Amino acid sequence: MVMSLFLRLAAGVSVASAFAFSSIAQANVIHYVSGPGATQSDEQAFWDQLSSRQTEGFEGLTSGYQNLVVSTSVGDFSTSTNNPEQYGQSCNQGSFTCGEGLGVVEGNLYGRFPMPTDTDNKQYLDSLDHQAFDFRPIDGVNAIGFFLTDPNDQWGTLDIKVSGIDDVFTESIQNILGTNGNVSSGNAYYLSFFSLSGSIEKLSFNMNNTSDGIGIDNVTVGSVAVPEPGTLALLGLGITGLALSRRRKQAKS
DSSP states (O other), X not given: OOOXXXXXXXXXXXXXXXXXXXXXXXXXXXXXXXXSSOOHHHHHHHHTTOSEEEEEOSTTSOTTOEESEEEETTEEEEOOOOOGGGOOSGGGSTTOOTXXXXXXXXSOBTTBOOSSOSTTOOEEEEOTTOSEEEEEEOTTOOEEEEEEESOOSSOXXXXXXXXXXXXXXXXXXXXXXXXXXXXXXXXXXXXXXXXXXXXXXXXXXXXXXXXXXXXXXEEEEEEOOOOOGGGHHHHHHHHHHHHHHHHXXXXXX
């Protein structure tokens, strides 16, 4: 049985989904979402919950790099070759070739862009219309957070597999974002996931539309002490409160 609770709080012109608690049998995964209009404050709120962390911003990779496996400091992103005729329009832009893997993009591409938006952040990882790709983090992390741009203007699912447990947490991105129907193009969200029952082994993105490319940036992996069930709501409200507090301070400055 899956239980989801979405609390929505106004934050400027954006709406933040404060937290959602989900579980499938023993595989307990908590996920939090900020957006549309996510900012670095949402990322910082996630960082503040971690005892240790490491972040990959894809700035150290060559712009235009494309491969079926993109290895980074936080883990490996991988996909497989499919029929090039099954891809949308974005995968043949510039030096990229449909079906040849994920790509490091500088600037904007069909509604996807680097996040957070600052002068030092120029690149991100693009799915290049691959309908499925995986992220296998480095060993021993039970928390993952990242920016997602232009997610699911078509339908799709997001899977998380927790090591040592046979069950797989599976949820549509629309449900995770708290939307009804397709998400409009060009939005930015910050997603974070906490495992209560072990290290996160794999996070899988699956889209069922050939034109449903997404961008991912500033991927953080880390560790957090597993909370008792009674503290789950406080953890979620803590993340939300930190993010909203920082947004208010930025608005005043």
